[in-house]
Amino acid sequence: MIVTTEQKKKPNKEKKSEPNFVFTLKLDTEKYQEDILDKCLDIGRRIYNACLNELGKRYRLMIESKEYQRTIKIPKNDENRNLVLQELNKKYRLTEYSLHDFVKRMQHHFSKDLDSFTVQKIATRCFKAFKGQIYHTAKKIHSKKYGELHSLEGKSNGTGLKFKDNTLVWNGLSIKGIINPKDEYAQMSLLRKIKYCRIVKKGVKYYLQLILEGFPPVKINKNGEFKHKAGSSKVGIDIGPQTAGISSNDKVILLELAPEINTPYREIGKL
Numbered sequence: 001m002i003v004t005t006e007q008k009k010k011p012n013k014e015k016k017s018e019p020n021f022v023f024t025l026k027l028d029t030e031k032y033q034e035d036i037l038d039k040c041l042d043i044g045r046r047i048y049n050a051c052l053n054e055l056g057k058r059y060r061l062m063i064e065s066k067e068y069q070r071t072i073k074i075p076k077n078d079e080n081r082n083l084v085l086q087e088l089n090k091k092y093r094l095t096e097y098s099l100h101d102f103v104k105r106m107q108h109h110f111s112k113d114l115d116s117f118t119v120q121k122i123a124t125r126c127f128k129a130f131k132g133q134i135y136h137t138a139k140k141i142h143s144k145k146y147g148e149l150h151s152l153e154g155k156s157n158g159t160g161l162k163f164k165d166n167t168l169v170w171n172g173l174s175i176k177g178i179i180n181p182k183d184e185y186a187q188m189s190l191l192r193k194i195k196y197c198r199i200v201k202k203g204v205k206y207y208l209q210l211i212l213e214g215f216p217p218v219k220i221n222k223n224g225e226f227k228h229k230a231g232s233s234k235v236g237i238d239i240g241p242q243t244a245g246i247s248s249n250d251k252v253i254l255l256e257l258a259p260e261i262n263t264p265y266r267e268i269g270k271l
Contacts, residue, residue, distance in 0.1 A: 045149035051126040062092040117160040153198035188217035
């Protein structure tokens, strides 16, 4: 990388994003462990809603202030406008780190169920969603109803949610991950450094997503050749909530996303 004299004088403080990929494995859970995880998800949902409610209060106070009313009258192309708005966000504690302070007391109350790092990630997740309302890029952010929070994640693999020796260790639980010993892709993926873990509930089953450093391993067949070689033609992909459509000069394919986790919700409800 070539660094100019101007760049040396004004170093870029932004962190360079490193490549990472997600490896998902099913957890071999027992019923009592699923009950504990269900409880943790619901506590996380309540903390998320509390954060959302607090941000809403702070935001209403800001937009009702005379300072804010004066600022929004400044032309949008004026650089001072954004600077003043940023200062107002800090003044009214509409920042991610102020929300981390807000959830500290709640985390102490639920310390037996959720660790501080997982609770901080819930606050971060809520703030990222609410930013759309602050910057007018999204409509009102709604609270999550019972059962609508489907995942919890940690900040690193060293604290809170941890994956070690093919086992999820968290909240007094030790749950083995289901890994096929003949799955070379899985074995190669697990050699990578784990950045953090995420528990995901799909239907009634629990999965663990490992966010790993680097690029995903290349799949190789029995002859030592790449399974998916790069071609020369153009391919179009249209990904929907349940299916993915793929179109090329040779083929048109409609794939169902994750068909193995489809759950008969209506039948379960009737039962």
